[in-house]
Each structure stands twice: as structure tokens, then as C-alpha cells.
Amino acid sequence: MADKPLTVAVLSGKGGTGKTLVSVNLAAAAGDAVYLDCDVEEPNGHLFFKPEAAEEETVAVKIPQIDTALCTGCRKCVEFCAFHARAFTGNHPMLFDEVCHSCGGCALLCPAGAIRETDKAVGTVFSGVSDGVDVYTGRLNIGEASGIPVIKRLLSKIPNSGNRPVFIDCPPGSACAVMESIQDADFCVLVAEPTIFGAHNLAMVYELVSLFHKPFGAVLNKCQAGENPSETFCLEHRIPILGRIPFDAELGALNAEGGIAARENERYRALFGSLLEQIGKEARHEAASDSQR
Structure with missing residues (x-):
């Protein structure tokens, strides 16, 4: 001390x-x-x-953003997210950023490299x-x-x-x-x-x-x-x-x-x-x- x-x-x-x-x-x-x-x-x-x-x-915290032009719709990010911050409506990816824990896992996991992180002021x-x-x-x-x-x-x-x-x-x-x-x-x-x-x-x-x-x-x-x-x-x-x-x-x-x-x-x-x-x-x-x- x-x-x-x-x-x-x-x-x-x-x-x-x-x-x-x-x-x-x-x-x-x-x-x-x-x-x-x-x-x-x-x-x-x-x-x-x-x-x-x-x-x-x-x-600020890091929030993932999906480039829809690169996204293949594999849904690996949805399967990975334990906090259910990811979803798809048809083939359209969605993020519920209020429950995202900014772990960065989905960006690392995405096989198409379609996910990048941006700052969100909290x-x-x-x-x-x-x-x-x-x-x-x-x-x-x-x-x-x-x-x-x-x-x-x-x-x-x-x-x-x-x-x-x-x-x-x-x-x-x-x-x-x-x-x-x-x-x-x-x-x-x-x-x-x-x-x-x-x-x-x-x-x-x-x-x-x-x-x-x-x-x-x-x-x-x-x-x-x-x-x-x-x-x-x-x-x-x-x-x-x-x-x-x-x-x-x-x-x-x-x-x-x-x-x-x-x-x-x-x-x-x-x-x-x-x-x-x-x-x-x-x-x-x-x-x-x-x-x-």
C-alpha cells in the first residue's frame, strides 16, 4: 500500500x-x-x-459493422454471438448494438472478412x-x-x-x-x-x-x-x-x-x-x- x-x-x-x-x-x-x-x-x-x-x-466502444457486399450469409457470426446481438432477416444481416459486448469475436471469425469495427460513443x-x-x-x-x-x-x-x-x-x-x-x-x-x-x-x-x-x-x-x-x-x-x-x-x-x-x-x-x-x-x-x- x-x-x-x-x-x-x-x-x-x-x-x-x-x-x-x-x-x-x-x-x-x-x-x-x-x-x-x-x-x-x-x-x-x-x-x-x-x-x-x-x-x-x-x-467509446467498438461495434461491428457488416459490409453487405462481402457478406455471404453464412451466419457464423450469429452462431458465435452468445449475447444474441447478431441476426439475419432473410439474407439481410442485423446488429442489436445495445446488447453487443464489443468482444470483437465476430470480426475475427468472419470467413469473408465482411465485418469491421467502428467506434460508438457510450x-x-x-x-x-x-x-x-x-x-x-x-x-x-x-x-x-x-x-x-x-x-x-x-x-x-x-x-x-x-x-x-x-x-x-x-x-x-x-x-x-x-x-x-x-x-x-x-x-x-x-x-x-x-x-x-x-x-x-x-x-x-x-x-x-x-x-x-x-x-x-x-x-x-x-x-x-x-x-x-x-x-x-x-x-x-x-x-x-x-x-x-x-x-x-x-x-x-x-x-x-x-x-x-x-x-x-x-x-x-x-x-x-x-x-x-x-x-x-x-x-x-x-x-x-x-x-x-
Whole structure:
């Protein structure tokens, strides 16, 4: 971990639990950091950071195109495609590019050399700077089936060396896009609400990070007096509780206005600073344990 920056993925079982709140404020508390918004269908971290000197980069995938003048109608491409992106209507070849996985196999297989690959734009990566934080935002084009190509491009922005921590704001849930987002993470932060539904969604991401053998801990958001099913779940499954964020009107107002609490409020600067220290401590402990195994 000393040779590369600490990379922290922030997850939640559904939207609205406070995943972006936690990841944005952790990056702001770190001061000199990198923030990646991998929630490419609905990115909103940039609304808080408001990065300057923004740049835009198109993300494209390779899509096969058939030269009908060369196509012999052998249908080998149809037989090969496991995703049913190829078909023929009579002798007319068709491509369903929304389910094409850009593997390039049909172009390699075509005996007539009738298939070539062209670029298809599927999304955009925006980059900028906000008070020392490098902000990278992925945005999937409307109608595209998978955000993974955009997420892959975002993850390529993680520095290979240095001491600047990296915070990955993952998509909600536990599907393929989340798996892609956490694969290179050194530590995962699971954000949960204090409800039965919140505990259910915490269980989803707990199962995911366990399957990936990732070190992790939980942050309990919107905490109030009384029963907290998510806290009970953590205690039952021996999940380290990294910190608790209170259900607080001042924090809610700051968040609703697009403010970053760790920059604008001393109390929350201390809270997220303490959370950042706890994450570093847990990550170092896990790294030391791995080295001894």
C-alpha cells in the first residue's frame, strides 16, 4: 500500500443512503485527494465539488459493422454471438448494438472478412479540480445498457503511485457496475440507514465485499435515538463500525444546498476527519494482516 495511494470504495445497497455525502466529504477532509464518481447513470458528486478547469473526454466502444457486399450469409457470426446481438432477416444481416459486448469475436471469425469495427460513443468522463481534489465524473449516454466502459475509463484515472488517497463513489446496489467499481479498491466503506430496509440493503453489499475478499467497515448514517437495525446487523456479523453520522437538520440543509459539510462546518470537518483516520487505520491493519499470512 506504501507504493500506491490508498483507494477507498464507498458503497450502499440502494440510492439515498448517503453514499455520495460520505465519499465527497471524505475527499474534502483529505484535502489533497482524488474523487471518482462511478455512479454513471446519476452522477451528482460534481454538484458539490463544482470543479474548475473542467475537461471532457468521450468514452467509446467498438461495434461491428457488416459490409453487405462481402457478406455471404453464412451466419457464423450469429452462431458465435452468445449475447444474441447478431441476426439475419432473410439474407439481410442485423446488429442489436445495445446488447453487443464489443468482444470483437465476430470480426475475427468472419470467413469473408465482411465485418469491421467502428467506434460508438457510450458516455463521457469529465475532469476538473476543486480545492486540491481532482474530480472525475462519469456520465453514461441515455439509452445505453451498460456503464462498465465508462467506469473502466474512470478507474484508469487512479494514480499508480503517490500518497493522495482515492475515493470511489460507487453505483448503488450490488450488480455488475458495482463489482467493476470495487475490484481495485484497498478498502470498502458500507453506508447504511437505521431502518429494517437499510439493514437489508447493507446485507447485500456486505455479501458482495465478502465475496470479493475486500476489507471493509460500515458508516451508519442518519442515526437517531432508539433501535438501529443496521447497527444490530453490524454487531451480529462483526462488521467494524467506522463512524456514525447523526440525523441533523444543519447537515441536511448544507447537503440540500450543494455544500460540502467538511469544508463549511467545523463539527463535520472533525467528524469526517476522524472517519478518514479510522479508515486509514483499518486499511493499514488489514494490509499488515495480509502480509503476515
